[in-house]
Each structure stands twice: as C-alpha cells, then as structure tokens.
Amino acid sequence: MAVKLSYREYFKEEALPLMWCAGCGNGILLRAITDALADLEIPPHQVVVSTGIGCWGKADDYMKTHGFHGSHGRALAFGTGIKLGNPDLHVIALMGDGDALAIGGNHFIHAARRNIDITAIISNNFTYGMTGGQYSPTTPLSYKTTTSPIGVAEPAFDVCSLSEECGANYVARSTVYHVTQLKRFIAAAIQKKGFNVVEAINTCPTHFGRRNIPGDTVEMMNYVKEISISKSRYEKLDEEEKAKHLVTGELVNRDRPDFLSVYREINPAASETGRGEGK
Amino acid sequence: MSRPEGIQLMEGNHACAWGAIDAGARFYAGYPITPSSEIAEVCARELPAYGGTYIQMEDEIGSMAAIVGASLSGKKSFTATSGPGFSLMQENLGVGIYQEVPCVVVNIQRVGPATGLATQPAQADVMQARWGTHGDHPIIVLCPATVQEMYDFTIRAFNLAERFRTPVILLSDQVVGQTYENISLPDPASLKLVTRKKPGVPPEEYLPYQPDENLVPPMAAYGDRHILHASSTCHCETGYSNFKYGTNRQLLTRLKDKIYNYLDEIIEVEHFGPVDADVTLVSFGSASRVCKYLVGEAEKEGIRVNLLRLITMWPFPDQEVQKALANTGACVVAEMNQGQVINEVNRVNTTNTPVHLASGIDGELIRPEIIMTSIREAVK
Numbered sequence: 112m113a114v115k116l117s118y119r120e121y122f123k124e125e126a127l128p129l130m131w132c133a134g135c136g137n138g139i140l141l142r143a144i145t146d147a148l149a150d151l152e153i154p155p156h157q158v159v160v161s162t163g164i165g166c167w168g169k170a171d172d173y174m175k176t177h178g179f180h181g182s183h184g185r186a187l188a189f190g191t192g193i194k195l196g197n198p199d200l201h202v203i204a205l206m207g208d209g210d211a212l213a214i215g216g217n218h219f220i221h222a223a224r225r226n227i228d229i230t231a232i233i234s235n236n237f238t239y240g241m242t243g244g245q246y247s248p249t250t251p252l253s254y255k256t257t258t259s260p261i262g263v264a265e266p267a268f269d270v271c272s273l274s275e276e277c278g279a280n281y282v283a284r285s286t287v288y289h290v291t292q293l294k295r296f297i298a299a300a301i302q303k304k305g306f307n308v309v310e311a312i313n314t315c316p317t318h319f320g321r322r323n324i325p326g327d328t329v330e331m332m333n334y335v336k337e338i339s340i341s342k343s344r345y346e347k348l349d350e351e352e353k354a355k356h357l358v359t360g361e362l363v364n365r366d367r368p369d370f371l372s373v374y375r376e377i378n379p380a381a382s383e384t385g386r387g388e389g390k
Numbered sequence: 391m392s393r394p395e396g397i398q399l400m401e402g403n404h405a406c407a408w409g410a411i412d413a414g415a416r417f418y419a420g421y422p423i424t425p426s427s428e429i430a431e432v433c434a435r436e437l438p439a440y441g442g443t444y445i446q447m448e449d450e451i452g453s454m455a456a457i458v459g460a461s462l463s464g465k466k467s468f469t470a471t472s473g474p475g476f477s478l479m480q481e482n483l484g485v486g487i488y489q490e491v492p493c494v495v496v497n498i499q500r501v502g503p504a505t506g507l508a509t510q511p512a513q514a515d516v517m518q519a520r521w522g523t524h525g526d527h528p529i530i531v532l533c534p535a536t537v538q539e540m541y542d543f544t545i546r547a548f549n550l551a552e553r554f555r556t557p558v559i560l561l562s563d564q565v566v567g568q569t570y571e572n573i574s575l576p577d578p579a580s581l582k583l584v585t586r587k588k589p590g591v592p593p594e595e596y597l598p599y600q601p602d603e604n605l606v607p608p609m610a611a612y613g614d615r616h617i618l619h620a621s622s623t624c625h626c627e628t629g630y631s632n633f634k635y636g637t638n639r640q641l642l643t644r645l646k647d648k649i650y651n652y653l654d655e656i657i658e659v660e661h662f663g664p665v666d667a668d669v670t671l672v673s674f675g676s677a678s679r680v681c682k683y684l685v686g687e688a689e690k691e692g693i694r695v696n697l698l699r700l701i702t703m704w705p706f707p708d709q710e711v712q713k714a715l716a717n718t719g720a721c722v723v724a725e726m727n728q729g730q731v732i733n734e735v736n737r738v739n740t741t742n743t744p745v746h747l748a749s750g751i752d753g754e755l756i757r758p759e760i761i762m763t764s765i766r767e768a769v770k
Contacts, residue, residue: 126630156593159612161459171619172631177612178619179462180631181455181485188452189482192459192467195443196417197613200463221448371443378438 116152118145123175130169132240134316134328136287136335137167140234143290143311144203147298148176158201161190163210165241167234167313170205184215187222190229198371201230201301208235209247212268216248223277225370226305232297233270233308236315244318255322270310275363280305282363286312288336289359296361305369312339312357393436397574402540402567403470406496406560407432409544410468412578414585415494416442417467419456421449421475424509425564426498429470450478457493458486462620464611466548470496472564473506476515476522483557484523487645489620490599490607492551492586494544496560498567499675501753510753511564513675514727519559520704526642528649530656531559531704533674534566538573543701549584550656554649555606561703563726565676565755589616598629599641605648649705656702659710663696669768670718672711672735674700677724677756684761693769700731708738715743720768724748724761744768 122145131137148158158176162168164183171178177200181189186204194202211219211233222229238256239245246256246263249270253262274282281303283296293311300307312335314320320331339359340348348356368376375381393408394400400408407429410418418433434444442465447453450471457467471479476497486493499515501507515522519531530550534543540562547558589596589608593615601607607627610616619629624641626632649656663685671681678699688695698714700707715721715735721743723732729747736745748764750756 123630156615156617157613169631171621175617177617178621178629179459179612180621180623181458182481182622185451185455185482188447188455189459189485191445191447191452192417192419192456192461193463193612194459195445195456196460196463196465196467197611200613217448218452221452374438374443381438381441381443 116149118142118149121145121148121155121158121175123173126173129173131166132317134314134331135166136311136313137170137234139287139290140232140293140311140313141170141173143294144232144297147294147301150298151301153201153301157199158203159193160203160205161186161193162205163207163215165207165210165239166236167205167207168210184210184213185218186210187215187218187229187231191222191227194227194229195371202228203301204229204231206231206233208233208237208249208270209239212248212270212273220273220277223274223279223306226278226280226367228304228369228371229306230300231306231308233310234313235270235310236313236319238315238319240315240318244322256319271308271358271362274308278306278367279308279363280365280367280369281307283308283361284310284312284357284359286335286339286359287314288332289339292359299361305367393578395575397572399570400537400573401428401570402537402562403428403498404432405537405541405573406470406544406562406567407436408575409541410494410548411436411440412581413466413545413548414583415466415468415548416440417457417460417465418442418469419445419447419453419460419467420469420471421447421453423472423475425500425568426470426472426496429496450475451481454479454482454486454495458482458489458491461491461493462612462618464613466492466552468494468496470498472498472500472509473502473515476518480518480522484525484527485622486557487523487527487529488622490555490645491557491620492555493557494547494551494560495557496544496562499561499563507753509564511676511755512726512751512753513563513677514730515561516703516725516727516730519561528556528646529559529704530554530556530649531561531702533561533701533703535675535678535699536566537569537571540566541573541575545581545583549582552584552586553655555586555609556649561675563676593617597627599625600627601644601648605644605651653705656705657707657710658701659707660699660701661696662699664694665696667694667696668719669693669695669765670714670721671695671697671724671761672700672714672721672731673697673724674703674731677726677750680756680758680761681724684758684765687758687762688765693765695765706734711735712738712740715739716741718743720744720746722746722748722761722764722768724756724764726750726756
C-alpha cells in the first residue's frame with residue numbers, strides 16, 4: 112500500500128507561528144483543509160488556493176500549494192480566471208464572512224449561479240477581525256461590535272441558504288469545534304464538480320467573543336459548539352430558539368452541470384486541452 | 391466565421407479582437423460597455439474555435455481579476471472596456487502590476503466623468519491610465535490612431551506584456567474603435583510573437599520572483615511543478631509575504647527599472663510633415679488624424695506645421711518631446727480633454743518653447759478649427 116500523504120505536504124511549517132490570535136480557529140480550519148488534501152492525495156502542484164483580504168486571507172502564506180493572494184472580496188473572480196485558464200486545477204477560494212458576502216457578495220452569487228468548479232471555504236467569525244472587530248453581514252442581529260456598540264441593526268446573511276438559492280452544487284456547514292466533520296465536508300466539496308461551499312463557523316475571542324460571549328476563549332469555543340445543531344433537531348425548535356442556532360451538516364448535494372461542462376457542450380470546438388489552433 | 395485575410399474593410403474594435411487572437415490570446419473576460427462591446431462579441435464567437443474561453447463577468451472588477459487569474463494559469467488574456475469600466479478595473483490592475491502578470495487592457499475612451507456624454511469620444515483617461523490604481527507603479531500605454539493600428543498595436547501590447555511581465559493598456563477612443571476602414575491582415579504565421587520566459591531551474595530551486603539579468607522573473611504557470619505564489623502583499627523572491635525593512639523598496643525599484651531601463655524597446659513616436667516648422671503639433675489617437683490633415687491646411691496659410699504623434703503614451707517619450715520642442719518655434723498640444731498631455735509636454739520643456747492647448751471636449755472628434763485657432767495663436 113502506498114504511503115499516506117501528510118498535511119505537511121501542503122502546510123508550510125517554516126512559516127510558523129501562525130499570525131492569528133490565541134483562540135482563533137483559523138489554524139484548525141487550515142489543518143482540516145490540508146488533512147483533506149492529503150486524504151484525497153491531490154498533488155500540491157494541482158491545487159491553487161485563492162485568498163481574499165482579512166485574517167483568513169492570510170492563509171495562503173501557510174500553504175505549499177500554488178497560491179494567489181489578491182484583493183478584498185475578489186478571490187472568486189481571480190479564481191474563475193485561474194480555473195478557466197487551466198481547468199485541470201483544483202481551485203480553492205479561502206474567504207472570510209465580510210470578504211465573501213459584503214465586498215465580494217456580487218462575485219459570490221454569480222460564481223454560484225454559474226456553478227464554476229471552485230471550492231469556497233468561508234471562515235465565518237461573525238466580524239471583521241483584521242480591522243478591529245466591526246460588524247459584518249453575518250453578525251447576528253443586535254450583537255455588539257466596534258461599529259454597533261449598542262447592537263447591530265441589520266439582520267445577518269445565512270451563508271448556506273444564500274449559496275443554495277444561488278445554485279451551488281454542494282453546501283455544508285460545520286465549525287472549528289467539529290474538526291472531523293469539517294474535514295469530511297471539505298474533502299467532499301473538493302471532490303465534487305461545480306461550485307461547492309463549506310462554511311466553517313469560527314471563533315473570534317479577541318473581537319466578537321469579547322463583546323458578546325461572557326468568558327474566555329474556551330467559552331467562545333463552547334459557544335460555537337452550542338449554537339450548532341443538526342437539521343432534524345433544529346426543525347423541532349420554536350422560533351425564539353431557532354434564532355439562537357445554526358444548522359450544521361450537509362445541506363445541499365446536487366449535480367447541476369458546472370459552467371465549463373455547459374460551455375463546452377454549447378461550443379464543441381472548445382477543446383479539452385485549450386490547445387486548439389482555430390479554423 | 392473564419393479568420394479574415396488580406397485587405398479587409400473592418401471596424402477598429404474587430405481589428406483589435408483579431409489582433410489579440412493572432413497574438414495568441416486564449417482568454418477574454420469582460421462586461422458589456424459601449425463603445426467597446428464588439429471586442430467582446432468577436433471573442434465570444436471566435437475564441438472557442440481556438441481552444442480559448444470567453445466569460446462575461448458580473449462587473450469590470452471581476453473581469454480584470456479573471457484575466458489576471460487566467461494569465462497566471464498560463465493563458466494570454468485580455469479584456470476591453472470604456473471609461474466607467476476602466477475605473478472599476480483600477481483595483482485589480484494594481485494587483486496585476488504588483489504580481490507582474492502579463493495581460494492586456496483595452497480602453498475605448500468615451501466622455502466622462504461618470505456616465506458623461508455616453509458614448510461619444512474623448513481622450514480624457516490619459517492620466518487615469520497612468521495613475522488610476524493606487525500606489526507607485528510603472529505602466530505601459532499605447533495609443534492607436536487607425537484601424538490598422540488597432541490590430542498591430544494589440545499584438546504589440548501582448549508582446550510587451552509578455553516581454554516585461556506586466557499589464558499593458560491599449561488606450562484607444564470611440565472614433566478609432568468604431569471607425570471602419572481598410573486594413574491589411576498579415577499571415578498569422580509571419581507574426582513575431584513574444585511569450586513569457588519559463589523557469590530554467592528545477593522545481594525545487596525555483597523562486598517565482600527572482601529576476602533574470604533583465605530584471606524580469608521567469609514565470610511558471612499554475613499547474614506546473616514549479617510552485618507559483620503570487621501575492622498582492624509585499625513579497626520577496628519566494629513570492630510569500632515579507633514585511634522586512636527594504637523589501638518593498640527593492641520590489642518597487644525593480645518594477646520601475648525593469649521597464650524604465652529598457653525604454654528603447656518601448657518608446658515609439660511618429661514624425662509627420664516638414665522637419666523644420668513654425669509650429670509643432672503634439673497629439674495622439676484620433677485627434678492626431680485631424681492634426682495630419684492640418685499640416686497641409688496650415689501650409690495654405692503660409693504656416694509650416696509638423697506633427698509629433700505619441701504612439702507610446704506611457705512611459706512618456708520625454709526625450710522625443712524635448713527634442714521636438716527644441717527644434718520648433720512653438721508647440722500646440724491637441725487632445726480631446728481639458729489638458730492632460732500638455733502638462734507632460736511642459737514638464738520636459740527645457741527650452742521654454744511656447745506651448746498652447748487645443749482642447750476638444752465636445753463629445754466628437756476634435757474640430758479642425760479648434761486646433762487651427764491654436765496654431766494661428768502660436769505664430770502671432
């Protein structure tokens with residue numbers, strides 16, 4: 112039997128220590144991604160991670176795969192070009208909640224609609240961590256941040272519902288507490304063709320937790336654990352309780368044809384290799 | 391439709407698209423905007439037959455991002471737009487410059503600011519093409535004036551992009567983009583095409599931002615065993631983030647020098663009319679066509695006029711303009727804006743030659759009488 116690959120094939124150990132705060136789950140998420148890649152035995156040179164800007168946007172600095180670090184909100188737009196430029200690549204877009212859904216919201220909904228073959232992994236910590244803890248499109252209604260000192264007045268996006276509605280093929284939500292499940296969802300998303308979303312609920316004790324979750328970083332992790340609930344259990348809750356929870360699990364798994372498959376079907380001249388010489 | 395051959399009556403925008411395809415472009419990402427959309431339409435129709443891909447993005451921010459991404463995956467890539475779209479592209483144009491990504495951006499200028507006189511001609515994006523994206527950076531900008539040049543300069547833009555590993559802007563305007571005139575299409579096999587230099591070292595020794603002796607780093611593509619890390623954050627030769635004192639100075643200096651040390655490969659101007667003149671016109675793009683007409687018209691009034699046409703707008707042809715100013719009685723800068731190139735002309739005017747402006751801001755090709763008035767003014 113072949114030797115099993117290690118996450119070390121993908122993770123840039125010499126870049127340690129990670130720049131993230133103590134108690135942040137981004138390191139756990141990074142390990143889940145690199146473990147998933149090792150389990151799938153995808154050679155590092157066949158992977159491109161495309162990151163945005165923000166705490167999670169620093170993740171490419173810890174990867175030994177091909178890497179792209181661009182502008183705020185545009186990881187999917189750059190990723191679309193990367194994928195279409197070389198369709199054999201596994202393109203993994205790493206975005207935070209503000210990155211993917213505020214400044215990058217337009218790219219996000221159109222990437223899902225097109226069903227472009229990219230895996231989007233969203234680290235959702237409910238806040239803009241890098242800039243000091245302002246409210247983001249996923250900050251729960253009435254929660255406190257530096258720009259909502261009394262409580263945020265806007266309702267939050269549900270990343271997974273949005274992804275489903277816009278056309279993503281695979282949508283799953285897990286947390287940095289549920290490490291095994293998280294890795295399983297990431298592996299499934301990478302393997303599946305089309306636009307696939309894994310939302311990882313993350314801990315931000317430094318900014319989000321400090322203002323909203325009584326206690327220390329351990330309590331922040333407990334909070335993430337406690338708000339997570341399976342779909343079947345969620346549906347039995349009353350409305351008040353529902354508002355306090357997030358459904359985890361595989362929420363969408365379907366097989367809409369991805370953009371490039373449809374493009375090639377409509378334009379039969381577009382060759383598999385991209386080396387056609389025209390008429 | 392098969393590729394047109396030989397002498398053809400063709401629109402400028404169509405000529406641009408065919409120039410790109412003949413230069414080896416195999417990826418186009420764009421967003422519809424008049425007066426540039428025909429470039430997208432030709433690409434949508436033709437690229438699949440060349441094994442290429444057309445994608446219509448959700449906006450020009452995404453279009454610029456997608457061509458940067460596809461170029462890093464190894465495809466010659468381009469986009470086309472006009473004023474408002476060019477504004478949106480500035481963000482990721484900066485990413486392309488900083489990451490040294492060869493690609494071509496075509497701007498068929500129209501009147502601004504904002505929606506302006508949609509979609510009538512102007513030449514008012516000269517400074518935006520130079521400084522539109524934030525931060526210090528070099529840029530190469532070419533200005534075609536004919537349909538033939540829409541084809542020829544598009545190929546040259548790709549060649550410069552690949553040679554210098556940088557985005558190149560083809561700064562055209564509505565008149566040139568949407569004029570039909572005869573052009574001569576060469577045999578594609580006869581074209582001299584430049585392709586980015588690939589790494590010459592084994593994968594484990596490859597540093598994606600270690601420059602060659604010409605200051606340009608050889609470029610791997612995503613998917614190669616040579617790992618390519620492209621970052622919009624300050625980076626060292628590994629491509630990974632680096633915040634040490636001196637790294638940004640080293641990077642910005644090299645980005646500038648890789649272009650400014652090789653100006654003889656980039657700068658191109660056209661001299662038209664008599665060598666000795668009372669008045670030298672400095673112009674570019676569609677306005678320069680009116681200037682050529684006026685060389686003869688002024689002669690009838692007994693004024694000797696010649697033209698210095700700027701083909702390369704950026705880097706600015708300092709020496710060529712300086713020399714022209716030293717050898718003339720007066721200068722008229724004819725441009726379809728309120729005066730952008732004139733400031734550059736004055737910057738290099740070491741001989742204190744009188745410089746006048748002929749400004750066309752009426753949403754049409756600059757009228758001959760506007761320039762003629764300035765010529766008469768200059769010889770008073």
